């Protein structure tokens with residue numbers, strides 16, 4: 001596996017753990033949607049009798065291992081891209097004997113690697129899907145880790161007693177760090193988790209604050225399934241204020257680098273969103289709404305000026321020289337308030 005991965009700067013113990021752990025044990029079946037002709041999609045199922053199964057398993061890529069509503073449906077669980085797993089485990093800095101909880105057991109592969117770093121008895125991994133925890137437990141046992149604890153639960157609940165964990169890692173995404181996660185980690189302990197479209201590494205201080213940098217790598221994890229999505233936010237109606245020029249062009253919304261700071265300033269779970277080919281409408285639960293048009297105009301109304309907020313994020317990002325994720329930091333207080341900052345690239 002390591003031969004296929006980007007390994008620059010990764011701790012040797014993490015790479016050794018990847019060398020020791022066989023990914024194929026954890027992914028006996030996965031599916032992939034393939035565009036066979038423009039607009040025509042086919043689902044391929046990979047099992048050990050497929051000639052490409054082993055090669056696909058040991059390629060540095062995401063493998064979708066569970067789906068909703070049959071094999072053609074949206075992903076429910078997956079094995080993360082190994083290079084991204086390695087970057088997250090490198091940041092987590094696990095030492096033998098440390099107590100570790102993983103939110104998002106999935107296939108169990110990451111828990112198997114954590115077990116190599118911390119010791120089998122010290123690792124607990126949880127997943128909200130009962131079938132997923134059953135197969136993860138089976139795979140971990142087959143891989144020689146019968147003492148890793150696999151729990152079927154909602155990972156947004158307190159994962160351990162307050163201040164009891166040395167490390168917490170999440171492999172499903174949030175756009176706000178659940179207070180339960182921060183509270184579970186002891187002072188001096190660490191959390192590594194996907195936030196927005198990045199991964200943040202937080203160290204907890206003696207007052208229960210978490211603080212730390214984002215990793216450079218982009219990350220698009222499936223979300224923690226209890227996080228409210230945009231569907232739950234009632235549409236307040238079309239914006240009513242006069243049409244105005246907009247300092248946030250519609251195509252900037254699709255700029256991946258800019259979407260990272262936008263995600264920090266306007267978390268996706270707070271936003272309703274409707275995409276049309278030549279317009280984008282966003283709204284929040286307090287009745288604010290804005291529509292950006294492809295011709296560079298917008299209309300907005302409500303207590304928040306959402307188009308202006310987007311334009312301000314863009315202005316700060318551009319004037320700071322478009323800082324990458326690794327130039328951003330996050331601080332959270334025990335009440336769960338998030339403060340982000342960035343240092344412009346030198």
Ligand SMILES: C[S@@+](CC[C@H](N)C(=O)[O-])C[C@H]1O[C@@H](n2cnc3c(N)ncnc32)[C@H](O)[C@@H]1O
Pocket residue numbers: 076077078079080103104105106107108109110111126127128129132153154155156171172221222223224225226
């Ligand atoms: C990317 S997969 C995890 C990959 C896994 N670490 C591995 O090595 O295979 C994300 C997992 O998060 C789980 N998940 C989503 N919401 C959750 C929640 N509220 N609590 C616990 N697990 C959750 C999903 O069921 C899914 O299995």
